[in-house]
Amino acid sequence: MKVLICGAGIAGLTLAWHLERAGWEVELVEKAAAFRDGGYMIDFYGPGYQVAERMGLRPRLQRDRYPVDELSYVDRDGRQTSHLKLTSGLEDVVSLLRGDLARAIADDVRSPVTYGATVEAADQHAGGVSVRLTDGTTREVDLLVGADGTRSRVRELAFGEVTPRYLGHRVSAYVMTDAELSHRVGTRYQMLTEPGLMAGAYALRDDRLALLFLRREPDPVLSDDPAGELRRHFGGRGWILPEALARCPRPPELYHDLVTQVELERWHRGRIALLGDACQAVSLFAGHGASMAMAAAWILADELTTPGELTTSGDLTAPGHLTAPGELTDALARYQYRMTPVITEVQRFGRRFIQWMAPSSRWRIHARDLLFRLAALPGGNRLFVNSLSPGGHNLITSRSNVLEKS
Structure with a gap:
């Protein structure tokens, strides 16, 4: 065959x-x-x-694999607004x-x-x-x-x-080499969120840094200049973004697409x-x-x-x-x-x-930060992990019948 x-x-x-x-x-x-x-x-x-x-x-x-020991949200000045230590509950991720x-x-x-x-x-x-x-x-x-x-x-x-099915957002991602920025972010996934915008970064081996951007956009038409579009919408947001976006590559090194199902x-x-x-x-x-x-x-x-x-x-x-x-x-x-x-x-x-x-609004950002604080309480880590998976983390990992004939 x-x-x-x-x-x-x-x-x-x-x-x-x-x-x-x-x-x-x-x-x-x-x-x-x-x-x-x-x-x-x-x-x-x-x-x-x-x-x-x-x-x-x-x-x-x-x-x-990369060690991710913390999820952390920051503001425009790079100050941490909420975080979650990932010391347990994600061993099989x-x-x-x-x-x-x-x-x-x-x-x-x-x-x-x-x-x-x-x-x-x-x-x-x-x-x-x-x-x-x-x-x-x-x-x-x-x-x-x-x-x-x-x-x-x-x-x-x-x-x-x-x-x-367009989900109303555009996504962009690229990897750059910068020892100082990579060291500053470290082995934690850092994110800056504002209504309709999200930028995330994580340090990689060899002084590299992985960056991810999400932007709410009702128009499902991709830009001819995705690097320029990122600089316009994220370049003035502070944190590490001005330095990182100054060296934003063009496609194909820059991944840029609509978020769809x-x-x-x-x-x-x-x-x-x-x-x-x-x-x-x-x-x-x-x-x-x-x-x-x-x-x-x-x-x-x-x-x-x-x-x-x-x-x-x-x-x-x-x-x-x-x-x-x-x-x-x-x-x-x-x-x-x-x-x-x-x-x-x-x-x-x-x-x-x-x-x-x-998040599309400030109150949703505040609600997310509250969830992170609750997750820091005893037993909260597992509850948080379950909330990040369809049907719960245990269900999706243990559902062996997904791979077996009924």
């Missing part, structure tokens, strides 16, 4: 890892000219972390750059990746899918998977134009399936996109292979009785059935959490 995966991000790479070990012939295509490093800091846990452990990635992720997680998976994927190309056309027929890429080459495959993000080209080919009734059509943000985007506000991407990839691979073929080691298994072409539709339907409930829950949580992560 041959599969072409469009998108070499976390979802696409995870699917490739599993299918190649089950004997599939796998190829990936990626629109970006090269592997995409960097991105913003994520808290990685839940079903996705369980998948990473099954893939043998735990030692690599523990090596690449790994904080790392999104790009570092993708790199850990990519380093263990053996299938070829064609960079600088994407899917231009796809024609389904009785024997498979004829795919034409933007570089002019063609492929004949049994299955085409679109793991190509919220603006998925594969989704457009299969379902026509789909408008993601993707909601579809169907994730597949014939021999074309969608994965990750192409059909399941939960948004930055939900904070579980990477975990959901890896969980969904595991489930899709599980349905496309016979029992026992998903290994926990890096060794290739002997190809078993792979899913026959006529069984693909049923396998894809089961994949969606298993994954839909948790995606729906996490998306709902993301929409509720907007007002806490990016």
Whole structure:
């Protein structure tokens, strides 16, 4: 069985890892000219972390993780207004750059990746899918998977134009090197929030600093000058922002996008399936996109292979009785059935959490600061952690049935 995966991000790479070990012939295509490093800091846990452990990635992720010992809010003068010590309750959460997680998976994927190309056309027929890429080459495959993000080209080919649900905010992120600023921020996640604005920073290794910006904006049209836009809206806000934004890069080093969710009734059509943000985007506000991407990839691979073929080691298994072409539709339907409930829950949580992560008014900022002070009381740390996860931290991390067939 041959599969072409469009998108070499976390979802696409995870699917490739599993299918190649089950004997599939796998190829990936990626629109970006090269592997995409960097991105913003994520808290990685839940079903996705369980998948990473099954893939043998735990030692690599523990090596690449960053210690986050405090969440801290500051004012324009850099004075702390509220904070929360993270000394307990987050032992099973790994904080790392999104790009570092993708790199850990990519380093263990053996299938070829064609960079600088994407899917231009796809024609389904009785024997498979004829795919034409933007570089002019063609492929004949049994299955085409679109793991190509919220603006998925594969989704457009299969379902026509789909408008993601805009959550009223723009997000930007970049990594810079500055020993003084990195030392000043330290091993704590610092944030400055004002109504409709949030800027966060965290120190990385090698004197680097990761920065994240959120801004409320009703117009869902991206600026042609995202660096200039950041300077206009954040440059006069004090703290470390004037120095940091003076060296703000341009895309692609500067990540800049709309905060959206993707909601579809169907994730597949014939021999074309969608994965990750192409059909399941939960948004930055939900904070579980990477975990959901890896969980969904595991489930899709599980349905496309016979029992026992998903290994926990890096060794290739002997190809078993792979899913026959006529069984693909049923396998894809089961994949969606298993994954839909948790995606729906996490998306709902993301929409509720907007007002806490990016408060729209002063009173909401004061309410958040009060929550932090309550969290400092005995037992408050665990309550706070539960409030930051859909259904509670324990539920999302212990829900093993998300990864198991019912």
